[in-house]
Amino acid sequence: MKRYLIASLMLMAFAGSICLAQTDQPEIKDDFKPSTLNQPGQEYPQVNSQGYARFRIIAPEAKSVKVTLGLGGPRGGTELTRAADSSWVGTTAVPLDKGFHYYHLIIDGGIFNDPGTLNFYGSTRWESGIEVPAPDQDFYALKDVPHGKVEQVLFPSKSTDTIRRAFVYTPPGYDKDQSARYPVLYLQHGWGEDETAWTNQGRANLIMDNLIAEGKIKPFIIVMTYGMTNEIKFGGLRNFDIKPFQTVLVDELIPYIDSHFRTLPDRLHRAMAGLSMGGMETKMITLANLDKFAYIGLFSGGTFSMEDVNKTPGFKEEVKLAFVSFGSRELGGNRPSFFGGDPKANADSLKAAGINCVFFVSPETAHEFLSWRRSLHEFAQLLFRD
Amino acid sequence: MKRYLIASLMLMAFAGSICLAQTDQPEIKDDFKPSTLNQPGQEYPQVNSQGYARFRIIAPEAKSVKVTLGLGGPRGGTELTRAADSSWVGTTAVPLDKGFHYYHLIIDGGIFNDPGTLNFYGSTRWESGIEVPAPDQDFYALKDVPHGKVEQVLFPSKSTDTIRRAFVYTPPGYDKDQSARYPVLYLQHGWGEDETAWTNQGRANLIMDNLIAEGKIKPFIIVMTYGMTNEIKFGGLRNFDIKPFQTVLVDELIPYIDSHFRTLPDRLHRAMAGLSMGGMETKMITLANLDKFAYIGLFSGGTFSMEDVNKTPGFKEEVKLAFVSFGSRELGGNRPSFFGGDPKANADSLKAAGINCVFFVSPETAHEFLSWRRSLHEFAQLLFRD
Numbered sequence: 001m002k003r004y005l006i007a008s009l010m011l012m013a014f015a016g017s018i019c020l021a022q023t024d025q026p027e028i029k030d031d032f033k034p035s036t037l038n039q040p041g042q043e044y045p046q047v048n049s050q051g052y053a054r055f056r057i058i059a060p061e062a063k064s065v066k067v068t069l070g071l072g073g074p075r076g077g078t079e080l081t082r083a084a085d086s087s088w089v090g091t092t093a094v095p096l097d098k099g100f101h102y103y104h105l106i107i108d109g110g111i112f113n114d115p116g117t118l119n120f121y122g123s124t125r126w127e128s129g130i131e132v133p134a135p136d137q138d139f140y141a142l143k144d145v146p147h148g149k150v151e152q153v154l155f156p157s158k159s160t161d162t163i164r165r166a167f168v169y170t171p172p173g174y175d176k177d178q179s180a181r182y183p184v185l186y187l188q189h190g191w192g193e194d195e196t197a198w199t200n201q202g203r204a205n206l207i208m209d210n211l212i213a214e215g216k217i218k219p220f221i222i223v224m225t226y227g228m229t230n231e232i233k234f235g236g237l238r239n240f241d242i243k244p245f246q247t248v249l250v251d252e253l254i255p256y257i258d259s260h261f262r263t264l265p266d267r268l269h270r271a272m273a274g275l276s277m278g279g280m281e282t283k284m285i286t287l288a289n290l291d292k293f294a295y296i297g298l299f300s301g302g303t304f305s306m307e308d309v310n311k312t313p314g315f316k317e318e319v320k321l322a323f324v325s326f327g328s329r330e331l332g333g334n335r336p337s338f339f340g341g342d343p344k345a346n347a348d349s350l351k352a353a354g355i356n357c358v359f360f361v362s363p364e365t366a367h368e369f370l371s372w373r374r375s376l377h378e379f380a381q382l383l384f385r386d
Numbered sequence: 387m388k389r390y391l392i393a394s395l396m397l398m399a400f401a402g403s404i405c406l407a408q409t410d411q412p413e414i415k416d417d418f419k420p421s422t423l424n425q426p427g428q429e430y431p432q433v434n435s436q437g438y439a440r441f442r443i444i445a446p447e448a449k450s451v452k453v454t455l456g457l458g459g460p461r462g463g464t465e466l467t468r469a470a471d472s473s474w475v476g477t478t479a480v481p482l483d484k485g486f487h488y489y490h491l492i493i494d495g496g497i498f499n500d501p502g503t504l505n506f507y508g509s510t511r512w513e514s515g516i517e518v519p520a521p522d523q524d525f526y527a528l529k530d531v532p533h534g535k536v537e538q539v540l541f542p543s544k545s546t547d548t549i550r551r552a553f554v555y556t557p558p559g560y561d562k563d564q565s566a567r568y569p570v571l572y573l574q575h576g577w578g579e580d581e582t583a584w585t586n587q588g589r590a591n592l593i594m595d596n597l598i599a600e601g602k603i604k605p606f607i608i609v610m611t612y613g614m615t616n617e618i619k620f621g622g623l624r625n626f627d628i629k630p631f632q633t634v635l636v637d638e639l640i641p642y643i644d645s646h647f648r649t650l651p652d653r654l655h656r657a658m659a660g661l662s663m664g665g666m667e668t669k670m671i672t673l674a675n676l677d678k679f680a681y682i683g684l685f686s687g688g689t690f691s692m693e694d695v696n697k698t699p700g701f702k703e704e705v706k707l708a709f710v711s712f713g714s715r716e717l718g719g720n721r722p723s724f725f726g727g728d729p730k731a732n733a734d735s736l737k738a739a740g741i742n743c744v745f746f747v748s749p750e751t752a753h754e755f756l757s758w759r760r761s762l763h764e765f766a767q768l769l770f771r772d
Contacts, residue, residue, distance in 0.1 A: 039511055040616065059496030061449045086495075105498075109472075110445030112491075119505055119512060125425055142549055147540035154533035163528055165650060175646050178564050230426065260561050301532040 022300050028052050030092065035117065035130045042116040051095030051132045053078075057114065059107055060086040066106040067114075069130070070094055077106070091210040097329070098134035099370025100201050102127040120201050121316075123192040124230045138210075140203040140373050145213035146172035155256040159247045164225065166253060167195055168261065169205050171212055171219030181262045181382045183220040183269035186249065187376070188227045188278030190301070195224045200374075201369045207377050217380050223257055225249070229277045242284040250289055271383050273297030273323070275372045283308075290318040294385050297323040298320065299375040300330055300367055303343035304350055304357060316355060320386050323379050327371035358382060414438050414477065419504065419518045423486075423586050428502040437481030437518045439464075443500065443609060445493055446472040452492040453500075455516070456480060463492075483715070484520035485756025488513040506587050509578040510616045515587065524596075526589040526759050531599035532558035536591050541642040545633045550611065552639060553581055553649065555591045556607030557598055567648045569606040569770040572635065574613045574664030576687075581612045584762075587755045592594040593763050603766050609643055611635070615663045628640050628670040630721070636675055657769050659683025659709070661758045669694075676704040681769050685761040686716055686753055689729035690736055690743060702741060706772050711746040713757035727742035 032046035044056040070092025080090035119126040189197035274282040279301015347359035418432035456478030466476035575583035660668040665687015733745035
C-alpha cells in the first residue's frame with residue numbers, strides 16, 4: 001500500500017511536471033534558423049518557428065555573458081551558459097514577439113554588440129538586431145518587383161549651421177517620366193534612433209515598393225531626417241522645445257526637397273508621420289502648420305482628442321486624415337492616459353465630429369518596429385486621396 | 387676610479403635611456419580628441435595630434451581587453467589595463483598612420499567591436515573604425531559646397547537569381563538639368579568589404595563634391611556594387627573565376643544603370659577602378675571588355691606590364707588611361723613582385739610605349755583607405771578627358 005502510494009505520487013509528480021512543461025515551458029521546436037539580420041556567413045543568433053531566439057557567443061575567458069532579450073534573468077534578459085567548447089549559449093525562456101527587436105550583450109559587466117548580427121541605431125547607440133518572422137511578413141519582404149531608390153542627400157541648414165543628412169525614397173519609375181510630380185510624406189523615427197531607422201529597421205522602401213507593385217497606392221516620395229530628439233532625456237520632455245527641429249524641417253528641408261525633387265509642393269500633397277517621440281513631433285509640427293500638411297500619422301506616439309481639434313484653428317476643415325495607431329500590447333492599463341487619453345475613444349469622438357480619423361491596432365506587438373511597419377502599411381494606403 | 391667608472395656607466399645608461407625615449411618613445415602630447423568616427427556622444431576612442439590612439443572600454447569583470455591596433459603586444463595590438471574606476475584604458479605604443487583604420491577588441495578571448503565607434507564592413511565583418519587626421523584631409527572633408535546624392539538601387543540579377551544592391555553617386559545638379567548626361571565610373575571595394583566601403587570608409591561622394599566645387603573635374607556618376615569577392619579565401623586566388631561577377635557587372639548592372647540614370651553609355655565615357663582585390667577584378671574585367679571601358683584604375687591592386695599590353699588586343703589604341711597606385715609603405719621589399727612586377731618600372735615601360743599610364747604613390751600610407759581616397763582623388767582628375 002505504501003509502495004503504491006509512493007508510485008501514485010511519483011506519477012502525479014510526473015504528470016504535474018508534464019503539465020508545467022506544457023503551460024510554462026512548451027516544447028521548444030528544433031527548427032532554429034539564422035536570423036535574417038545576421039552578418040554574412042554568421043550562423044547565430046537563430047530564431048525558431050515559435051519565436052524563441054538562441055544565441056552563441058565566443059568569449060572563452062569571460063565570467064558571464066547575458067543577452068538583453070527574453071525573460072530569463074531577474075531584470076529581463078537571457079543568461080548564457082558556457083558550453084563544452086567554451087562558447088556561451090542560451091535560448092530565451094519565452095518566445096519573442098514577431099518582428100524586429102533591438103538587443104545587446106552584457107559581457108563581464110560591459111555593453112557590447114553581438115558580433116553575429118547587423119547593427120541598428122536605437123537607444124542612442126548602434127544596437128544588435130534580430131528578426132522574428134511574422135505571419136504577414138510578405139508586405140515588407142524584398143521581392144522581385146520594381147524597386148524605388150533610397151537617396152542620401154546632404155542639405156544645408158543655416159539655423160543649426162550644419163550640413164544635415166536626409167534619406168529620400170523615390171518610387172520606381174521616378175527617373176522614367178521626367179514630367180511626373182509626386183506627393184511627399186515626411187516620416188520621423190523615435191527617440192534614440194536617427195534617419196537610418198525607417199529604412200533599416202522599418203523597411204519603409206520595401207513596404208512602398210510592394211504596395212506600388214500591388215497597385216494599392218499611387219507612388220509618392222518619403223523623406224526621413226534626424227528629428228534632433230536624442231539629446232532630450234525622457235524626464236525633460238515637459239521642457240521639450242519643437243522649434244529647432246520645426247525650423248530645420250519646415251523652413252530648410254521642405255524647400256530643399258521641393259527644389260531638388262519633382263514634388264507636388266502644396267499641403268494637399270504633403271503628409272507627416274512619426275513613431276513614438278517622432279509622433280509627438282509630428283503632432284506639434286503639423287498642428288502648427290496646417291497650411292503645409294493635410295495628412296497626419298501618429299504611430300505609438302499620442303492621439304488626437306476633441307480638445308486638440310477645438311484649440312487648433314482649421315483642424316476640421318484642413319486635416320484630410322488623422323491617423324492614430326498602437327501595438328496591441330501598448331494598450332490597456334494606465335498607458336493610454338500617458339498618450340493623451342484613450343486613443344480609441346478619442347478617435348471615435350473625432351469621427352463623430354466628421355473628421356477622417358482612423359485608429360489602427362497592430363495585433364500582438366508592443367512599442368517595436370513591427371507595429372510601425374504595419375502602421376506605415378495602413379497609413380500609406382489612406383494618403384493623398386483628395 | 388672604480389666608483390668613477392660606475393658613475394660614468396650610470397650616466398651613460400641614463401643618457402642612453404633618454405636617447406631611447408626620444409627615439410622609440412617620444413613624449414605623447416596630451417591633446418587627445420574623440421575620433422571623428424565615434425558614435426554620437428562617445429568620448430572614446432581618442433586620437434592626438436601625433437596619431438597616438440587612446441582607448442577606454444567598460445567591462446568591469448573582464449580578465450583582459452586588447453585592441454588590434456598599435457604595436458604593444460606580441461602579435462601587434464595594444465593591451466589595455468584596468469584603471470581605478472574598473473574601466474580598461476590604454477594608448478598605442480606608436481603613432482598610427484594617418485587616415486582610416488579598421489580594428490576590433492579582444493575581450494576575454496572573444497572578438498567584439500568597440501561600443502564607442504561606428505562600424506565599417508571589412509574583413510568580412512562589421513569592424514570598428516578610427517580616423518587619424520591627415521595633413522591633406524581637406525579633400526575628403528564634409529564642406530559647405532553643393533552636395534551630390536548617394537542613391538541605393540536594388541537591381542535584378544538573373545545570373546545569380548538575386549536582387550542586388552548598388553550605391554550610385556550622382557553629382558550636384560544632376561536633378562536640375564534634365565537633359566544633361568554623364569560619364570560613369572564603376573568603383574570596386576577590396577576583399578572583406580562590400581558596396582558600402584567606398585562611401586563610408588572612402589568618402590568617395592565627398593571627394594567628388596569637393597573636386598566639382600573646386601572646378602577640378604567635370605561631374606560624373608560613380609557606381610559601387612558588391613564584387614562577390616568575400617567567399618574567396620586568399621589561398622584560393624589562383625582558382626579565382628571572374629565570370630560570375632563580370633556577368634553581374636557587365637551584362638546586368640551596366641544596362642540597368644544606363645536605363646535608369648542619364649549616362650553617356652559608351653566606352654569613352656565609362657571607367658572602372660578598384661582597390662586591392664577590386665583592382666584585380668578591374669584589370670580582368672576591363673582588359674576582357676575594352677569595347678566597354680576606356681579608363682582603368684588599379685589602387686593597390688596590381689600593375690600593368692608590357693606583357694599585359696602585348697597579350698591584350700587593342701590595349702594601345704583603346705586604353706585612354708592606365709592608372710596604377712600604391713601606398714608608399716606597400717612598396718619595397720618583395721612586395722611589388724607579388725603585384726606583377728615593379729609597378730614603377732612597369733609604368734615607365736608603358737609610358738615609353740606611348741600609353742597614358744600614370745603611377746601614383748600615396749605618401750606614408752599602407753594598404754589602407756587613405757591610400758585609396760588619395761588614389762581616387764588623383765584618378766578622378768584624369769578621367770574622361772578625351
